Amino acid sequence: MHALGRVVETILLSVIWVGLPVAPLVVSLLAGDLSYVRRYRQTMRQLSRQLQAMARAEVIARRFYNEKRAAEQSTTWKIEGECSHCGECCLFQTCVFLDHDEQGRSRCRIYGNWFFRRLTCAEYPMTKDDIELYACPSFRAEPVRQVAQVRLGRHAIPVVARNAGPERTVEGGASPRP
Ligand code: SF4
Ligand code: SF4
Incomplete structure (x- = not known):
């Protein structure tokens, strides 16, 4: 999936590079702000910096694997924090x-x-890697405590008969959830 994402990203970024001369108009329409067209040269310079940052951050390729990675990491890492609006995750500003x-x-x-x-x-941020990518100063990935998994593992659980019989144990019985 990562390889496919890289291929699609290379194609799309190439198309955008070729279409760069009309990009200020597209950006103006998307933002509803004609100042991008009025400042044409400045917008072009910024767009070329942005495209380089998009390649560096694998912005398009990440769409192909980030959700899966987030699901994998969700058992081991929990993302906490609150945005302090530094702007770094906006493609390195x-x-x-x-x-x-x-x-x-x-x-x-x-x-x-x-x-x-x-x-x-x-x-953003979906994964620990996302946080590291932009060195976000406000979100952090905390290790998830494995308590729940220990409780759900295979245990010898004591079972006591209701009518006072002798105590016995069974292997692998389902433990009650906390
Ligand atoms: S890098 Fe982190 S703190 Fe900065 S704008 Fe993005 S989410 Fe907010
Ligand atoms: S959130 Fe940041 S990176 Fe995303 S479109 Fe807005 S300015 Fe750009």
């Missing part, structure tokens, strides 16, 4: 939609729209 408020906190110009909801960043 290169995303053309990245903006900042008066306090310097990152914000997204297309947050919540139909296009945003299809992006990898809409679900």
Whole structure:
């Protein structure tokens, strides 16, 4: 799946590179903001930085394996934290939609729209690797305690007959859930 993702990513990034001259118009339409077209050269420079960052972060390829990886990691790692809006997960601060408020906190110009909801960043961070990728300062992956698994394993469980018979044990009986 990772290899397929890399192939699709290479193709899509190549197509975007070829179509770069019209990208400021597309970005303007997506954001509902014509300033991207008015600042054409600046937008082009930023888009080329963004495309390099997309390749570095495997943004498209991650769509192919991140959900599976998140499911695998969910038994061993729990993600905790709260975003402090540093903007680093916005493609290392290169995303053309990245903006900042008066306090310097990152914000997204297309947050919540139909296009945003299809992006990898809409679900960040899904995995421990996601956190490490952008060195997110606010989320962390904590090891999951294995208590539940120990309780559900095979045990010798004492079974006591109701009418006072002698005590006996059975192997592998289901233990009551906590
Ligand atoms: S890197 Fe972490 S703290 Fe920074 S904007 Fe992304 S989620 Fe928020
Ligand atoms: S959250 Fe918005 S600004 Fe950040 S990477 Fe995603 S689209 Fe770009």
